[in-house]
Amino acid sequence: MLSNVSVISGKSSEELAKKLSKRIKANLIKSTIRVFPDGESKITLSGKISKKKSIVVQSIYPPVDSNLIQALSLISKAKEISSEVIAVIPYLGYARQDREFLSGEIVTMKVLAKLFKGVGASKIIAVDIHSVIGLKHFTIKSKNVTAISDLVKYFKKLNLKDPVVVSPDQGGKDRAQEFAKEFGSEFIALEKKRDRKTGKVQIKTKNADEVMGRDLILVDDMISTGGSIINATQFLKKQKCKQVYVACTHALLMNNAEKKIKNAGVTKIVSTNTIPGKTSMVDVSNTISKAIM
Numbered sequence: 595m596l597s598n599v600s601v602i603s604g605k606s607s608e609e610l611a612k613k614l615s616k617r618i619k620a621n622l623i624k625s626t627i628r629v630f631p632d633g634e635s636k637i638t639l640s641g642k643i644s645k646k647k648s649i650v651v652q653s654i655y656p657p658v659d660s661n662l663i664q665a666l667s668l669i670s671k672a673k674e675i676s677s678e679v680i681a682v683i684p685y686l687g688y689a690r691q692d693r694e695f696l697s698g699e700i701v702t703m704k705v706l707a708k709l710f711k712g713v714g715a716s717k718i719i720a721v722d723i724h725s726v727i728g729l730k731h732f733t734i735k736s737k738n739v740t741a742i743s744d745l746v747k748y749f750k751k752l753n754l755k756d757p758v759v760v761s762p763d764q765g766g767k768d769r770a771q772e773f774a775k776e777f778g779s780e781f782i783a784l785e786k787k788r789d790r791k792t793g794k795v796q797i798k799t800k801n802a803d804e805v806m807g808r809d810l811i812l813v814d815d816m817i818s819t820g821g822s823i824i825n826a827t828q829f830l831k832k833q834k835c836k837q838v839y840v841a842c843t844h845a846l847l848m849n850n851a852e853k854k855i856k857n858a859g860v861t862k863i864v865s866t867n868t869i870p871g872k873t874s875m876v877d878v879s880n881t882i883s884k885a886i887m
Contacts, residue, residue, distance in 0.1 A: 598644050598645075598646040598647065599618065599620040599621065599644055599646065599647045599648075599649065600620060600621045600622075600623050600641070600642075600643050600644040600647070600648045600649070600672070600676065601614055601615035601618070601620045601621070601622050601623065601648075601649045601651060602623045602625065602639065602643070602648055602649065602650045602651070602668050602671075602672055603615075603622060603623065603624050603625060603651055604625060604650065604651060604652025604653075604661070604664055604665060604668055605625060605627050605652075605661075605664065606652050606653045606654070606655065606661045606664070606870075607651045607652050607653045607682075607684060607868075607870075608624070608870075609867055609870055610651060610653075610684060610867050610868070610870075610877075610878070610879060610882075611651035613867075613877055613879035614649070614651060614682070614879040614882055614883060616879075617879050617880060617883045618883050618886065618887070620649070621641065621642070621644065622641070623639055623640065623641035623642075623643060624639070624640050624641070625637050625638065625639050625640075625664075625668065626638045626640070627664070633660075635660060635663065635664055635667075637664060637667055637668065637671075639668075639671065643671075643672060643675040643676060644675070644676055645675060645676060645677065646676065646677060646678065647676055647677070647678045647679075647680070648672035648673075648675070648676035648678070648679045648680070649679075649680045649682055649886060650665065650668045650669050650672055650679060650680070650681050650682065650715075651682045651684070652664060652665035652668060652681075652682075652683060653683060653684045653685040653868055653869060654683055654685060654686055654687035654688070655685050655687060655844070655846060655869050656846070656848070658687040658688070661687070662687065662688075662706075665681065665683060666709055666710070666713045667713075669681055669710070669713045669714055669715050670713040670714060672714070673713065673714025673715075678716050679714050679715050679716055680715070680716065680717045680718075680719065680886060681710055681715040681717065681718045681719070682718075682719045682882055682886070683718060683719070683720050684720070684721045684866075684867075684868035684869075684878065684882070685720075685721070685816075685844045685868045685869050686706075686720040686723050686724075686728075688702045688703055688706055688728075689703065689720075689723045689724040689725050689728045690724055690725065691703055691728075692725040692727045692728035692731070693727065701731070703725075703728040703731045704731045706731075707731040707732040707733065707734075710732065710734065711732070711733055711734050715734055716734060716735065717734060717735040717736070717737070718732060718734060718735070718736045718737070719736075719737050719738075719739065719882060719885045719886065720736075720737070720738050720739075721738070721739055721740070721741055721843060721844075721866070721868050721878055721881070721882065722738070722739075722740050722741055722742075722815045722816075722843040722844065722868075723738045724815060724816060726738055737885050739878075739881050739882065739884075739885045740772075740843075740881070741843045741866045741868070741876065741878045741881060742769070742772055742773050742776060743776060743881070744866060744876050744877065744878050744880070744881055745773070745813075745841045745843070745864065745866065745876055746773060746776045746777050747876075748841075748864055748875060748876050749777060749811060749839070749841060749864070750777065752839075754809040754811075754837075754839075755807075755808060755809045755836055755837075756807070756808045756809065757777070757779050757808060757809045757810065757811060758779060758780050758781065758782060758804065758805055758808050758809075758810050758811075758835075759773050759774035759777060759779055759780070759781040759782075759810075759811050759813055760781065760782055760783070760784065760805070760810050760811065760812050760813070760826065760830065761781070761782070761783040761784065761812075761813060761814075762784055762812055762814060762822040762823060762825070762826035763783070763784060763785075763786050763822060763826075764783050764784075764785060764786075766783070766813065766814055766815065767783040769813055769814070769815060770782075770783055770813045771783075773811070773813045773841070777811075780804070782802070782804060782805070784797050784802070784826055784829070785797065786825075797825060797826065797829040802829070802830070802833045803833060805830055805833050805834075805835040806833060806834045806835065807834065807835070807836060808835055808836060809835070809836045809837045809838075809839070810830060810835050810836075810837070810838045810839065811839045811840075811841050812826055812827065812830075812838060812839065812840045812841070812860075813841050813842070814840070814841075814842045815842065815843050815844065816842060816843060816844035816845075816846060817840070817842050817844070817845050817846060817847060817851060817855070817863070817865075818846045818847075818848050818851070819848050819849055819851050820847065820851035820852075820854055820855045823840055823855055823858070823860070824854060824855060824858040827855070827858040827859050827860055828858055828859070831858075831859045837861040838859055838860050838861060839860070839861055839862050839863075839864065840855065840860050840862070840863045840864065841864050841865075842863070842864075842865050843865065843866050843868055843878075844865065844866070844868050844869050845863060845865035845869055845871055845873045845874065846869060847863075847871065847873070852872070852873065864876060866878045867879075
């Protein structure tokens with residue numbers, strides 16, 4: 595065991611922190627949380643923090659603000675003792691708010707960048723961040739790693755029939771292409787058209803007849819409410835494809851999304867352990883360990 599490295603586990607990423615500490619042979623320090631009636635969190639750490647290097651592991655998924663405050667608190671405590679603190683934030687909430695789209699909007703990623711630096715993080719590592727542009731606001735070292743290889747390994751074990759990788763929209767085209775290249779299959783990216791009056795989204799794709807009689811893997815970085823996945827699945831089912839699988843890094847699955855996605859015709863949702871849950875079957879600790887070392 596490397597006594598000169600501590601992995602500090604936040605409550606939102608306990609399993610991942612445990613796997614990471616085993617992988618890099620570091621000392622694991624667990625945290626316990628007591629939540630007061632008014633919602634305040636009191637964090638207590640058990641174990642001796644390394645004077646040399648600490649790695650704080652805490653995803654910022656719902657409740658986003660509570661998990662963010664806990665992440666900052668853990669980093670601050672680690673910095674009191676360790677000379678170097680690496681913040682591993684597998685799912686980095688607020689990454690959507692990376693620029694001022696409309697006048698007066700606060701760029702929350704700028705605020706996060708100041709907070710992480712202020713509490714003493716020397717480096718931040720995220721997995722498949724929703725917008726890489728957001729990391730440009732950080733003045734400390736920042737790194738985004740991808741879980742595509744980890745997800746591909748899982749899907750290679752499945753006995754799929756003549757599979758095709760599909761992106762639910764043009765925005766995820768590069769991700770689907772990278773997944774397909776590693777997986778060794780074709781890929782297509784669906785085209786969406788939004789009615790400006792009604793706001794209704796329709797899929798307009800010409801080459802979708804390629805999916806007939808074939809198993810599909812819908813690839814996305816994150817699933818929140820599942821709207822894009824549901825629309826894509828319903829469209830693809832009309833093209834007489836066979837089974838539809840979903841591969842994503844972060845499965846937020848808000849507002850009963852998992853049930854709605856399954857009802858749309860998806861056979862299985864496969865996500866990583868950046869957010870723990872029923873669908874998180876793929877471990878990203880190896881990918882994170884490479885970014886740390």
